[in-house]
Structure formats: C-alpha cells, structure tokens
Amino acid sequence: MTLPHALPPAPATETPTGWTHRFAGLGREFYTELRPTPLPAPYWVGRNPALARELGLRDDWMASDEALQAFTGNQLLPGMRPLASVYSGHQFGQWAGQLGDGRAILLGELAGTDGPQEIQLKGAGLTPYSRMGDGRAVLRSSIREFLCSEAMHALGIPTSRALCVTGSDQPVRREEIETAAVVTRVAPSFIRFGHFEHFSHSGQHAQLRTLADFVIDQFYPDCRAxxxxxxxxxLEAVSARTAEMVAQWQAVGFCHGVMNTDNMSILGLTIDYGPFQFLDAYNPRHICNHSDSAGRYRYMRQPGIAHWNLYCLGQALLPLMEDPQQALDALEPYKALFPAALQRRMGAKLGLGTVMAGDEALTEQLMALMAQDAVDFTLFWRRLSNAVAGFAEPGAGAAAASAAIEPVRDLFLQREAFDAWALQWRGRLQSQPGFDARLTQVLMLSTNPHVVLRNHLGEIAIQRAREGDFSALQRLQTALETPFTELPGHDDLADFPPDWAAHIEISCSS
Structure with a gap:
C-alpha cells in the first residue's frame, strides 16, 4: 500500500499543545460539547505535510499512531475541546429551520502561520444536529474534499483547507454500502451565514449581537473605524469578499453545487465541498449536482445566488440596524463589484494588462462561441496562453500568428467565427503600450491552470483508493499543488476527459 506523501514511520513524538477555543467562548447557546465517535482500525488515506508544518505539526508526529487516532476522532489530545455548532439556513431557496454541524466536530484552534486556525473533523459521528443522518462521511466524498480544498488553495481561491484523510472499513449506507472516512478541515473560522440566520430567526438577538461582534473583532476590525x-x-465587507470569491469561481470554471446559506462562509471562503465540479466542456447552464433537479445552482446562476444569500444575511442582521435601508445600501455595491472583479480576471486570462472599453464585449463574444461549440474550458485557456508566444511585436506576420493560434482554433467547430474573434483579440493585445509577447504569455500561463480537479481524475483516485492503492491520489495531489506548472510525466492529467466522464453523477449524498 503506497501512502500519499508518505512520511517515515516513527514513534509518537511530542504531542501538539497550544490549543485555543475562541468559538467556545461565545457561550453554550452556540454549540454542544461532545466527543467524536471512534472508528475501528483507522488507516491513512492522504496527508498534507505542507499544511501540517504551517500549523506547527512535526513530520514525525504526523507519521505517528497518535496523529492517526486523533484525526480519526478516536483519541483527544490534551487541550482539545470538541464541539458541534448550531446554525440554520435556506436550502435550495427554502427556509430549512435549525440545522447545525451534523457530522462535523470542531476540536479547537492551532496557531498557524496566517493566524489561529480552527481544526474540524468531518465525518466524526452523530451530533445533536445530525437530524436523519448518521454523522459519517464516506471515502469517496472525503477524498474529493481533500483534493479540492488544496486544489483551490493552489489556484489562489479563498477556501477551507484539508490537513488529512483517514479511512476505516466500517460500512456506511448511502445509495450503496460504502466505507467511512474522516477529513480534517482547517480554516480561520467555519462560521456561516446560517449562524446569523439561526439567532435572528429564533429571536435570540443578544446572541446575534455577540456573534456579529465576535466576527467583527476577530476578522473585520476595520468595520468599527x-x-x-x-x-x-x-455586511458590506462580507459582500465584497463574496463577490471576489465567486468571480474567481467563474473565471476558473468552478461549480459549487450547493450554495445554500448554511454553506456560505462569513469570511468569503469556499467551504463544504460536496457535488462540486470544474467544467469540462463550457456550458454556462451546466448543473453539477445531480440532486439539483431545478438547476438552482447551475454555473451561470452562482453570482446571482451569492447575492440572494447575502440578502438573507442582510435580513438576519436587521435587528442590529436602525433602518432596513442600511442593509440594502450595504448590499448594493455587490452589483458593481462582482462584474468588475470577474472582468479583471477574464482580462488577465486574455493577457490584457489594462482595462479598456470593449474588453467586456470581447469576453462575451468569446464565451458565446465557447458555449455554442462546447469547447473544453481548461484546455482552451491553456492553449490560448501558449499561442501568444507566436505573436511577436506589433509588426508580426499573419502567417506566424495563424500557425500559433491553430491548436486553439482546432477546439472550435465554427472556425470562421473564432478566426474573426481571434483577430480582434490579437489586435487588442498588440495595441497595449510596450506589448511583449513573452511577458504576456507568462501572465497568461500564471493565470490559466494546466491542470484542475476534473471529475474523472477524482473518480480514478477514488476507485484506486477503494482497492487500497493510494498512488493515483498521491500523483493527482502532487499535480494539483502546482496547477500552473506542467510537470513531466503528468500530461494525461491535463488532457481531454474520457467519454465516460460525462456520465459521472455527483449528488449531495456523502
């Protein structure tokens, strides 16, 4: 059995100390203290040594049985204070009432290089908020979250992170019998829009104020100035962060799949990786969640849904404001912030170092062509980045430019329409003062990833892991850690998806 990023076996060394518990200080109305439910015979599935070091966890300790037991929920370390938090929320547009951490248990915080980080076990057993669930996560979904959390981080997109995954042969019933797993998630905070909705809708306005003051003092101190x-x-600060995050999603072709208010981070982080997907063929109407029969969370609707969720957050905060107009005014900037943020990112993907009139139309024309021909999203942008190398200075010959763009042109059926667009794009590039083809290519290659976590890549890693072979997971994890770099021997991870990938169904079940 090959372990991902295998660390040398070693006896348990100095146990990590220095656990803190800021969230626990909010009061008993915010959570229930409980221990995780143990799993039999746990084993390592994947580990993230770089993140472990950021948290001050030594390599030898991460290789120990003590670490394995602690991050499976079988053993508490000195200073841990496990708890599950309560929240409510809107799910698929409907008020769902009380929800909460149904299978996630917060162990506490460790000091990271970027400040205190909450350490949370997902799949650690029943809590008072599990409702009809069993409190468990399965190997399939845990591997997907582990890989995607770190893939998004490497892409520069705000996200929760993943320290490790452990597995057990204990059976878990979903659509079929699967095996249990626990993913250790890391974030500065896992507070959601739904936490505010819970205390607002239940009339607990003192707790609502306590929560808002905590978030402001810990994460948004400028709001008081x-x-x-x-x-x-x-509300305005959260809206701004959310606008930037969703613009990054759209620019890289990421579909979240379940943008319920209880899955929206108050810090503007991507959290709760369930039925997510990176686009293969570009289809703005794509639905990545097999459970989303109405298409509420299709790719093209994500920016509007984010605004709707922010409106719900604004409603929840109304008891702390003098006038509802204050909330409406705080939400208004999103309407300009999101399109501006998206166009900046699309401009960078196109190699445009400046913003000019006509850039938005140029982008819209391209996306319409890509949608009509179902062009592979990631391959298009990467090939376009490489094509720039064939564009010399403004006087470059048409033949050289045509040869450079040919691999991109091959992705389209309507090639004459693409040729017309490409001519406009080349002219726009070369109109920039001091245009340098090589520098532009560097910009584009650092913006348009070579490899993303396509569904079929995750599926291959999952199937191998179910057989006890973690080498595919390790190889994919390595590539996703440097998504803009073309690693030797990894070209297959950046190729067209196989035909069977179109039939992969990802649902809310995990």
Missing part, C-alpha cells in the same frame, strides 16, 4: 452602522459595514 468606518462611518455608519457597524453591522451594515460588516
């Missing part, structure tokens, strides 16, 4: 209502300032 700004004029106006401090809680409206918080």
């Amino acid at each position: 700004l004029p106006g209502n401090v809680y409206a300032n918080l």
Whole structure:
C-alpha cells in the first residue's frame, strides 16, 4: 500500500499543545460539547505535510499512531475541546429551520502561520444536529474534499483547507454500502451565514449581537473605524469578499453545487465541498449536482445566488440596524463589484494588462462561441496562453500568428467565427503600450491552470483508493499543488476527459 506523501514511520513524538477555543467562548447557546465517535482500525488515506508544518505539526508526529487516532476522532489530545455548532439556513431557496454541524466536530484552534486556525473533523459521528443522518462521511466524498480544498488553495481561491484523510472499513449506507472516512478541515473560522440566520430567526438577538461582534473583532476590525452602522459595514465587507470569491469561481470554471446559506462562509471562503465540479466542456447552464433537479445552482446562476444569500444575511442582521435601508445600501455595491472583479480576471486570462472599453464585449463574444461549440474550458485557456508566444511585436506576420493560434482554433467547430474573434483579440493585445509577447504569455500561463480537479481524475483516485492503492491520489495531489506548472510525466492529467466522464453523477449524498 503506497501512502500519499508518505512520511517515515516513527514513534509518537511530542504531542501538539497550544490549543485555543475562541468559538467556545461565545457561550453554550452556540454549540454542544461532545466527543467524536471512534472508528475501528483507522488507516491513512492522504496527508498534507505542507499544511501540517504551517500549523506547527512535526513530520514525525504526523507519521505517528497518535496523529492517526486523533484525526480519526478516536483519541483527544490534551487541550482539545470538541464541539458541534448550531446554525440554520435556506436550502435550495427554502427556509430549512435549525440545522447545525451534523457530522462535523470542531476540536479547537492551532496557531498557524496566517493566524489561529480552527481544526474540524468531518465525518466524526452523530451530533445533536445530525437530524436523519448518521454523522459519517464516506471515502469517496472525503477524498474529493481533500483534493479540492488544496486544489483551490493552489489556484489562489479563498477556501477551507484539508490537513488529512483517514479511512476505516466500517460500512456506511448511502445509495450503496460504502466505507467511512474522516477529513480534517482547517480554516480561520467555519462560521456561516446560517449562524446569523439561526439567532435572528429564533429571536435570540443578544446572541446575534455577540456573534456579529465576535466576527467583527476577530476578522473585520476595520468595520468599527468606518462611518455608519457597524453591522451594515460588516455586511458590506462580507459582500465584497463574496463577490471576489465567486468571480474567481467563474473565471476558473468552478461549480459549487450547493450554495445554500448554511454553506456560505462569513469570511468569503469556499467551504463544504460536496457535488462540486470544474467544467469540462463550457456550458454556462451546466448543473453539477445531480440532486439539483431545478438547476438552482447551475454555473451561470452562482453570482446571482451569492447575492440572494447575502440578502438573507442582510435580513438576519436587521435587528442590529436602525433602518432596513442600511442593509440594502450595504448590499448594493455587490452589483458593481462582482462584474468588475470577474472582468479583471477574464482580462488577465486574455493577457490584457489594462482595462479598456470593449474588453467586456470581447469576453462575451468569446464565451458565446465557447458555449455554442462546447469547447473544453481548461484546455482552451491553456492553449490560448501558449499561442501568444507566436505573436511577436506589433509588426508580426499573419502567417506566424495563424500557425500559433491553430491548436486553439482546432477546439472550435465554427472556425470562421473564432478566426474573426481571434483577430480582434490579437489586435487588442498588440495595441497595449510596450506589448511583449513573452511577458504576456507568462501572465497568461500564471493565470490559466494546466491542470484542475476534473471529475474523472477524482473518480480514478477514488476507485484506486477503494482497492487500497493510494498512488493515483498521491500523483493527482502532487499535480494539483502546482496547477500552473506542467510537470513531466503528468500530461494525461491535463488532457481531454474520457467519454465516460460525462456520465459521472455527483449528488449531495456523502
């Protein structure tokens, strides 16, 4: 059995100390303290040594049985104070009432290089908020979250992260019998829009204020220095972060799949990786969640859904404001922030170092062509990045430019339409003062990834892991850690998806 990023076996060394518990300080109304439910005979599935080091966890300790037992939920380390938090939320547009951490248990915080980080076990057993669930996660979904958390981080997209995955042969019933797993998630905070909705809708306005003050003091201190209502300032700051995050999703072709308010981070992080997907063929109407029969969370609707969710957050914060107009005013900037953020990122993907009139139309024309021909999203942008090398200075010959763009042109059926667009794009590039083809290519190659976590790549890693072979997971993890770099021997991870990939169905079941 080959372990991902295998660390040398070693006896348990110095146990990590220094656990803190800021969230626990909010009060008993916010959570229930409980121990994780043990799993029999756990084993390592995947580990993230780089993140472990950021948290001050030594390599030899991460290789120990003590670490394995702790991150499976079988053993508490000194200083841990496990708890599950309560929240509510809107699910698929409908008020769902009380929800909460149904299978996630917060162990506490460790000091990371970027400040305190909450350490949470997902799949650690029943909690008072499990409702009809069993409190478990399965190997399939845990591997997907482990890989995607770190893939998004490497792409520069705000996200929760994943420290490790452990597995057990204990059976778990979903659509079929699967095996259990636990993923250790890491984030500065896992507070969601739904936490605010819970205390607002239940009339617990003192707790609502406590929660808002905590978030402001810990994560948005500038809100107190700004004029106006401090809680409206918080709403505006959260809106700005959310706009940037969703713009990054759209620019890389990422579909979240379940943008319920209880899955929206108050810090503007991508959290709760369930039925996510990176686009293969570009289809703005793509639905990645097999459970989303109405297409509420299709790719093209994500920006509008994010605004709708922010509106729900604004409603939840109204008891802390003097006038509802304060919330509406705080939400208004999103309408300009999101398209501006998206166009900046699309401009970078196109190699445009400046913003000019006509850039938005140029982008829209391209996306319409890509949608009509179902062009592979990631391959298109990478090939376009490499094509720039054939564009010399403004006087470059048409023949050289045509040869350079040919691999991109091959992705289209409507080639004359693409040729017309490419001519406009080349002219726009070369109109930039001091245009340098090589520097532009460097910009584009650092913006348009070579490899993303396509569904079929994850599926291959999962199937091998079910057989006890973690080498495919390790290889994919390595490539996703440097998504803009073309690693030797990894070209197959950046190729067209196989035909069977179109039939992969990802649902909310995990």
